[in-house]
Amino acid sequence: MGGRLLRAGFLLALLFGASWYAWTAFTELSYLSSAGRLGPGFFPRVIGASLVALLAYSVFVDLQGDWPESAISPYWRTAAVLALLCAVFVGLLDLVGGVLAMVAFMAGSLWFLNRGRTLQNALVAILLPLAMYLVFSVWLKATLPRGLIPLPF
Amino acid sequence: MISKILMFPAFVAALVLGSVPASAQDKYPSKRLDWTISFGPGGGNDIMSRNLISILEKYKLYPGTIVAENRPGGSGAKGWGYVFSQTGNPYHISSTSGSFITTPLQANTPWQPASFTPVALLASDDMLLLVSKDSKIRTLQEFIAAAKAKPPAIGGIGAVNIDFIVPKLLSEKAGFTFNYVSFNKQGELITALLSNALDAGMSNPGEVMGLLQSGDMRALAFSGKSTPKALGNVPTFAELGYEMGVSLPRGLVLPPGVPKEAQQWWIETVKKVVQTPEWKEYIDKQLLTENVLYGEDFRTFLNKTQGAFADILRKSGAIK
Amino acid sequence: MEVLNHLLLGLSVALTPINLAYLFAGVMIGMIVGIIPGFGPAAGIAILLPITFGMEPTGAVIMLAAIYYGSMYGGTITSILLNTPGESSTVASTFDGYPLAQQGRAGPALVMQAVASFVGGTIGVILITVLAPLFSQVTRSFGPPEFFLLVMMGLATLIVMIGGNWRYGLISALIGFALGTVGVDLETGQTRFTFKSAEMIGGIDFIPIAIGVFGLGELYYALYVGLHLKGSGGIVRYDKEQRFWPTARDFIETKFSLVRGSLLGFAIGVIPGAGATVASLMAYSVEKSASPTPEKFGKGAMAGLVGPEAANNAASSGAMVPLLTLGIPGSASTAVLLAAFVLWGLTPGPLLMAQKPEFAWGLIASMYLGNVALLALNIFAIPLFVLMIKLPYRILAPAVILVCTIGTYSVSGSIVETWLMFAAGLVGFFMRLYGFSPAALVLALVLGPLAEQSLRQTLTISGGSFGIFVDRPMSLSILIFTAAIVGGGLLMRRAGRGFKPQ
Numbered sequence: 015m016g017g018r019l020l021r022a023g024f025l026l027a028l029l030f031g032a033s034w035y036a037w038t039a040f041t042e043l044s045y046l047s048s049a050g051r052l053g054p055g056f057f058p059r060v061i062g063a064s065l066v067a068l069l070a071y072s073v074f075v076d077l078q079g080d081w082p083e084s085a086i087s088p089y090w091r092t093a094a095v096l097a098l099l100c101a102v103f104v105g106l107l108d109l110v111g112g113v114l115a116m117v118a119f120m121a122g123s124l125w126f127l128n129r130g131r132t133l134q135n136a137l138v139a140i141l142l143p144l145a146m147y148l149v150f151s152v153w154l155k156a157t158l159p160r161g162l163i164p165l166p167f
Numbered sequence: 168m169i170s171k172i173l174m175f176p177a178f179v180a181a182l183v184l185g186s187v188p189a190s191a192q193d194k195y196p197s198k199r200l201d202w203t204i205s206f207g208p209g210g211g212n213d214i215m216s217r218n219l220i221s222i223l224e225k226y227k228l229y230p231g232t233i234v235a236e237n238r239p240g241g242s243g244a245k246g247w248g249y250v251f252s253q254t255g256n257p258y259h260i261s262s263t264s265g266s267f268i269t270t271p272l273q274a275n276t277p278w279q280p281a282s283f284t285p286v287a288l289l290a291s292d293d294m295l296l297l298v299s300k301d302s303k304i305r306t307l308q309e310f311i312a313a314a315k316a317k318p319p320a321i322g323g324i325g326a327v328n329i330d331f332i333v334p335k336l337l338s339e340k341a342g343f344t345f346n347y348v349s350f351n352k353q354g355e356l357i358t359a360l361l362s363n364a365l366d367a368g369m370s371n372p373g374e375v376m377g378l379l380q381s382g383d384m385r386a387l388a389f390s391g392k393s394t395p396k397a398l399g400n401v402p403t404f405a406e407l408g409y410e411m412g413v414s415l416p417r418g419l420v421l422p423p424g425v426p427k428e429a430q431q432w433w434i435e436t437v438k439k440v441v442q443t444p445e446w447k448e449y450i451d452k453q454l455l456t457e458n459v460l461y462g463e464d465f466r467t468f469l470n471k472t473q474g475a476f477a478d479i480l481r482k483s484g485a486i487k
Numbered sequence: 488m489e490v491l492n493h494l495l496l497g498l499s500v501a502l503t504p505i506n507l508a509y510l511f512a513g514v515m516i517g518m519i520v521g522i523i524p525g526f527g528p529a530a531g532i533a534i535l536l537p538i539t540f541g542m543e544p545t546g547a548v549i550m551l552a553a554i555y556y557g558s559m560y561g562g563t564i565t566s567i568l569l570n571t572p573g574e575s576s577t578v579a580s581t582f583d584g585y586p587l588a589q590q591g592r593a594g595p596a597l598v599m600q601a602v603a604s605f606v607g608g609t610i611g612v613i614l615i616t617v618l619a620p621l622f623s624q625v626t627r628s629f630g631p632p633e634f635f636l637l638v639m640m641g642l643a644t645l646i647v648m649i650g651g652n653w654r655y656g657l658i659s660a661l662i663g664f665a666l667g668t669v670g671v672d673l674e675t676g677q678t679r680f681t682f683k684s685a686e687m688i689g690g691i692d693f694i695p696i697a698i699g700v701f702g703l704g705e706l707y708y709a710l711y712v713g714l715h716l717k718g719s720g721g722i723v724r725y726d727k728e729q730r731f732w733p734t735a736r737d738f739i740e741t742k743f744s745l746v747r748g749s750l751l752g753f754a755i756g757v758i759p760g761a762g763a764t765v766a767s768l769m770a771y772s773v774e775k776s777a778s779p780t781p782e783k784f785g786k787g788a789m790a791g792l793v794g795p796e797a798a799n800n801a802a803s804s805g806a807m808v809p810l811l812t813l814g815i816p817g818s819a820s821t822a823v824l825l826a827a828f829v830l831w832g833l834t835p836g837p838l839l840m841a842q843k844p845e846f847a848w849g850l851i852a853s854m855y856l857g858n859v860a861l862l863a864l865n866i867f868a869i870p871l872f873v874l875m876i877k878l879p880y881r882i883l884a885p886a887v888i889l890v891c892t893i894g895t896y897s898v899s900g901s902i903v904e905t906w907l908m909f910a911a912g913l914v915g916f917f918m919r920l921y922g923f924s925p926a927a928l929v930l931a932l933v934l935g936p937l938a939e940q941s942l943r944q945t946l947t948i949s950g951g952s953f954g955i956f957v958d959r960p961m962s963l964s965i966l967i968f969t970a971a972i973v974g975g976g977l978l979m980r981r982a983g984r985g986f987k988p989q
Contacts, residue, residue, distance in 0.1 A: 024917040028658070035665055038680060047675055048484055049346070051946050054672035054679055057939050061668065065661045072654060093710040097913060100703070100888050104905050107896065116889055123885035127715055134882075142886060146893055154526065155208065155534050156897035157237060207899065209533025209823050214830065217537060240900040244685030273671065273678055274685035320948045326676030348631070348947050349673045351940065354759030354809065354816045355634070361813070362961070364630025364948055373829060377814040377836010452829065485676030 017086055022077050029069040036062025092127070099123045111161030112151075116143035195257055195429045200233045203261040205246025207239040211292075211453075212264040215417055218449045219262070219289075219440065226443065228436050242270045251278040253422040257429030265292060265415035268473050269327050272486050280473055283420035285465035286433040289441065290455040291414030293391030294333045294369045295401070297384050299360050302367075307388045307407050310367065314343040319366035322348045322356050326485050327476075329415050330369040333390045333404075335479050340409045360384065372398055372454040390414070391456035398454070413475045414458060418465055434461045490616060493844065497852030500845050506546050510853050513550035514860050517557020518868075522565055524698050525894030527574040528558040528803075529819035536827055544831040545846050549853040551827060555820045556608055556803045556854065559763065560861045563600045563796060568593060568876050569887055571702030576763035576799040578697045578929055579771040583784060583791030585705070590787050593873060594731035599789060600796045601865035602733075603745055607797030608858040610749035611756070611804025615811075615851055619840075622757045622805070623812035628961040629758050631948065635941035636956070636965045637758065641765060641934050644772030648927045650785065659924040662914075663931025666691045667939075674943050686903040693764070693932060695895045695908035700925045702891050703908070704915020706884055711916070715881040731869075737789050744774050744790040745797050752798030756805020759817035760937065763802035768930050770798035785926075804854065811847050813837055 039062045043055030099122055106115035120139035128135055150156045202220060206212045216235060223229045238246035243266040253259040263280070271279050296307070304310045313319065323330025326349045338345055348365060350356040353374055360368040361383065372395060378384045379398070386401045390411045394401050404411050419437065421430060440446055441459055450457050460468050480486045500506060520531035531554045539547035562573030567584035580600065587596040614622070629637075649656030669680045670690025681687035709715075748770040755766040774794035775784045784791045809815040814835030816822035828835045833843060840847040876883070895908045918925050949955035956962045 021921060024921065028662070028914075032665070035680065043672075043677070043679060049947075051951055052943050054675050054677050057935075058665070058668050058679065061661055061664045065658065065665060068654060068658050068661065072658065087711050087713065089711055089713040089716075092713075092715060093707045093916070096710055096884065096888070097707055097916075099885075100892065100909055100912070103888070103892060104902070104909050107892075107905065108902050112893065112896070116893065120885055120889060123888070124882065127881040127885065128879075138882060138886075142889065146889065149523070150893060150897055154520075154531075154897075155237075156526070156530070157239065157900040158893070159896055159900075159902070207530070207533060209536045209826060211826075214826070238900065241685030242688050245900065270685055270688070273676075273688055274681070275683040276685055325671070326674060327671065331676075346947050346950070348944050349676070350944070351673060352760060352816070353822065354818075355631075357813075357815050358626055358759050358809075359630045359944075361627045362630035362633070362959075364632065364959070374825075375814075377834045377838060379836075380834060381837035383813075383837055452832065480676065483676070 018077065020086060022073065025069060025073045025076065029066065029073060032062065032065040032069055036066050038062075095126055096123060099126070107159040109161055110163075112158035113143055113147050114161065115159070116146060195426065195432050196230060198258050199231050200229060201259045202233055202235045203246045203250050203259065204235060204237045205239065205243040205261060205266075206264075207237055211417075212243075212262055213237065214453075215264075215289075215449070216262045218445070219419075222440050222443050222445050223436070225445070226439070228439060241274070242266045244270050244274060244276050247278060247283075248276060250420070250422050251282060255424045256422055257425040259422050260286070260433070261420055263416050263418045263420055265329065267416060268469070268476055272473070272477060272480060273327055280416075280469040281466055282423050284423060284425050284430050285462055285469065286419040286421060286430065287437040287462070288416050288418040288458060288460040288465045288468055289437065290417045290450055291391060291458040292329070292371055292417065293389060293414050293456045294329060295372050295375065295389055295398075296334070296337075296387045297360065297368045297370055297375060298366070298387060299363055300383050300385065301363055302385070304367075304387070305385065307402070307404075310387055311337075311341045311343060313366075314338070314341075314345060318344045318346055320346045320348050320364075321367045321369065322350055322359055322365040323369040324350055324353065324356060326483070327480060329390075329413060331483075332413055332476055332479055333369060333411060334367075335483070336411055336413070336475075337404065337409055376454065392458060393456060395454045395456065396451065413472050414456065416465075416469060416472065417455065418460075430462065437461070493848045494616060494852060496844060497848030497850075500545055500849030501549065501853040501856060506549050506849065506853065507856075509542075509546045509550040510553050510857055511860060513553025514557040514857050514864060516550075517554040517559075518561035518861070518864060520554060521558030521561025521563075521573045521577075523894050524565060524571050524573055524702060524891050525694050525896075525898045527562075527694070527820070527898075528555045529823055530898065531558060532820055532823045532827075536823065536830070539827065540830065544828075544833060545849045547827065547831060548824070548846065548850050549857075551824055552807070552850055552854065553857045555824070556800060556857065557861055559608075559800045559803050560601065560604045560865055563604070564597065564872050565702075567596050567600065567792075568872060569702060570705040571887065571891060572697050575693050575697060575933075576767050576802070577795075578701065578764070579767040579795035579799075579926075580792055581701050582771060582795075582926055583786075583788050586785065586787035587789065587792065588876075592787070593876065594869065595733040595737060596789075596792060597869045597872065598731070598866060599733050599737055599741070599793055601862055601869075603741075603748070603793040603796035604800045604865075605858050605862040606745045607749045607752055607800035608804060608861070609855065610746075610797075611753050611801040612851060612854045612858070614753050614801075615804055615807055615854075619808050619812055622808045625754075625757055626759065626809045626813060626815065626817075630959070630961075631941045631944035632955050632959055632962040633965060634758070634760060635938065635945050636962055636969070637755075637761065638934050638938045638941060640969060641769050641772075641930075642938060644769055644776070645927055645930055647772045647775045647781075648924060648930055650922075650924045650927070652922050652924075655922055656924040656927050659918065660927040660931040663928040664935040666696065666928075667932050667935035673940050674947065684903065686901050689899075690936070691907065691932070692898070692904060693929070694898055695904045696911045696932060697929055698891050698895055699908040699911025700915035700918065700928060702887065703912025704919050704925065706887055707912065707916040708919045709880065710884060711920070715879075715884060733789075741790045741793040743777075744794040747773060747777070748794035748797030749801040752801030753805040755798075756802030756817065757808045759809055759815055762806065762818040763799040764933055765937075766802035766805075767795035767799040768926075768933065770794040771926075772930075800858075807850075807854075810835070811840055811850070814839065 039058035044053040047053040103119035124135040204216045250261045321334045388404045562577035563580045565571045565573045566577045566580040570585040572578040752766040755761045774790045806817040810821045816825045896905045
């Protein structure tokens with residue numbers, strides 16, 4: 015049962031996004047330009063309408079269809095936790111700055127995936143962000159995110 | 168001049184001791200300067216800032232260290248937004264370019280060009296009206312006559328840009344209509360013009376210099392107040408009776424609300440910078456228009472240019 | 488013989504010790520910049536631009552150009568080993584490169600990519616040497632109508648990309664098209680789907696989407712199926728028993744792919760606005776439709792790796808044609824190079840090659856040497872990269888997320904794009920799980936905006952009439968050429984059916 019629900023959830027999420035897209039295209043963007051040619055809304059409307067139609071049809075067919083019921087993998091939690099950690103990481107970037115966020119993310123995800131090897135994890139969590147800092151900030155002079163509190167790095 | 172000589176030992180002391188003596192603290196400038204570049208390395212804004220910094224350093228015009236930082240993102244909104252947030256702090260400065268005018272028109276930015284403390288306009292980016300070598304048109308007058316007979320297709324980069332504003336102003340003043348063909352990148356625009364898909368195109372002089380020299384394109388008129396030397400005898404629109412009055416500003420701004428002395432200090436310094444041979448060389452190489460305005464005159468210029476942009480773009484439906 | 492004289496002049500410039508040193512520095516930096524996800528050649532060249540100010544222009548251009556084509560080699564390494572494109576023109580290399588690595592053929596895949604890059608790059612330079620003036624005429628005749636027809640040929644290949652499940656494939660492509668419409672509408676200047684955010688004015692960049700959908704999507708999928716529980720080796724196998732070198736069969740099967748990819752890539756590279764990403768995606772589709780076994784594509788077909796690799800390298804050579812012969816930038820990277828020419832006091836344009844032969848031909852000659860150096864460098868470095876994938880996946884996985892995230896952020900310093908990458912990762916995981924087509928999504932994202940723009944530009948120029956496509960000689964030629972290929976293909980198929988009834 016779980017597999018089918020998950021698939022439906024994904025298709026519904028896409029349908030939700032597509033509906034918003036189509037709604038915006040139809041309400042805010044005009045079909046034709048002031049000169050009477052293809053306007054900014056022409057292609058978005060075509061794309062949005064097709065996408066909504068196809069997704070709605072897919073939700074309908076796939077939910078009652080004779081798909082072989084695929085069970086959810088027992089490891090789904092691992093993938094979900096890593097995705098969550100990635101979200102926290104992106105959220106931290108502009109709060110505490112790139113370097114601290116990197117250390118926090120590596121420490122957190124290694125503690126979760128590679129439990130029990132504290133020394134190894136600590137080393138990786140410090141050395142890898144340091145290497146990234148050297149490559150990006152020092153060598154490539156690229157912008158790493160800065161936090162709210164100004165730090166020397 | 169005298170005050171500068173008197174101030175000098177204080178700066179040396181500050182540098183040698185590595186800290187600011189109490190007596191110098193009320194004298195501006197006495198600290199590290201943060202120079203924000205709102206675009207990535209290698210672009211026009213970045214190159215101008217790096218040139219200015221190297222001139223300031225070479226002639227020891229700024230007594231402290233200058234730290235340049237690229238803060239790209241959101242068509243300049245991020246970098247200028249950062250400088251805007253440093254209200255009252257005279258140790259931040261930033262260079263401006265075309266997006267300084269256009270980004271606030273297209274997105275909700277907390278700042279407008281006039282929000283900042285203006286230092287100076289140093290130069291402006293202006294536009295050439297170009298035709299390909301296969302075109303029969305040789306002068307602006309011929310172009311306008313042909314345009315009145317049949318609306319021409321004029322190409323440029325982007326719809327919210329000076330590339331569109333200049334031909335629009337011309338068409339209103341000369342009384343013709345045209346179809347504007349908007350391109351994303353310079354390469355696509357130039358090939359479209361060379362392939363004779365367009366009747367005319369707009370471009371910065373720097374980007375078509377080679378094609379002008381080889382005769383593959385002809386320049387009909389220039390939108391700046393004076394034509395750069397390298398272009399030879401291309402007339403300006405104003406000389407032909409069509410005053411434009413809009414240019415993309417390459418200047419310097421400080422955060423809002425900085426002390427008057429700081430603004431004045433920078434105006435005096437910029438006056439020295441624009442006299443250096445290095446600055447002249449930069450202007451010549453990049454084929455910019457030398458166009459210098461200080462302080463409040465710069466703010467007026469920004470308001471006027473942005474006003475002209477907003478008017479035309481509202482009429483064309485690009486912005487609401 | 489004039490060409491030979493030019494080339495000899497070029498070699499005499501390129502072979503000076505100082506210029507050789509710049510060349511090697513350039514190829515090394517290019518490799519590294521290519522490997523870092525998100526960080527592409529345009530950013531790499533721009534960042535190194537300031538250090539070339541005091542340099543002699545020929546040495547400087549040799550180094551910066553080497554960064555450009557060197558990154559095409561480097562970008563594929565992570566495509567093959569981690570399913571994460573190092574930069575946008577190596578996305579197509581993930582389609583079959585990564586499955587090859589999963590089957591334990593990481594060694595042969597990496598060697599073949601180096602060979603394909605070398606062949607593509609070298610064929611490209613030969614074409615510049617011999618035919619640059621001819622191709623510069625092609626550039627000159629490419630206006631919006633011609634560009635639109637070219638993009639339509641590219642979009643036609645979506646049919647090939649969509650894969651087994653047509654409904655999901657079509658949905659994937661439509662998502663790509665939808666993402667492509669975000670940003671400022673080029674013609675009217677109105678903003679579309681931007682929430683009035685300054686970060687969205689420029690539209691949705693290809694990089695965060697590609698890194699998310701391919702790199703992160705695959706990573707979550709690998710965790711989902713439990714790869715982190717295995718010891719070393721993890722996601723990609725590199726078997727000692729499996730041979731490091733490609734087999735003779737790999738070469739024989741892909742010899743036409745090499746040539747096709749190189750020619751196609753060069754031709755597309757010559758046209759401003761299309762570039763290496765479009766070239767590699769189109770080359771993949773061409774290989775799949777030309778293959779006698781299209782069903783093997785996406786499951787580790789060597790031709791599916793070799794074609795796009797040859798194409799993206801040949802395209803980077805092709806992009807030098809408009810740059811050197813007309814002073815026109817065809818891509819983001821050549822635009823930075825063009826800015827550099829001006830800073831060095833040169834005037835790029837049609838007269839450049841005649842006025843500064845030692846500069847232009849020194850660069851061209853150095854590209855022959857650079858490609859040889861990159862081939863050697865790649866093959867020697869392969870064991871080093873393979874070490875990386877011997878890490879246990881439970882350590883490698885967070886490291887990949889880290890590099891992808893920081894790489895995406897650093898492209899334009901945008902937290903919005905970083906969130907987009909994250910969202911694309913989630914979508915990519917489900918697309919992988921349910922058999923959608925990420926390839927169709929990225930192809931649509933790249934070509935959709937180009938198609939919309941060029942069509943609307945064309946109609947603005949013609950005043951709404953489609954007659955412009957047959958009025959202009961070049962677009963008429965493209966139409967006739969396309970009709971000939973399609974017609975010929977249909978005839979061949981019919982004839983083929985006559986020979987062997989099913």
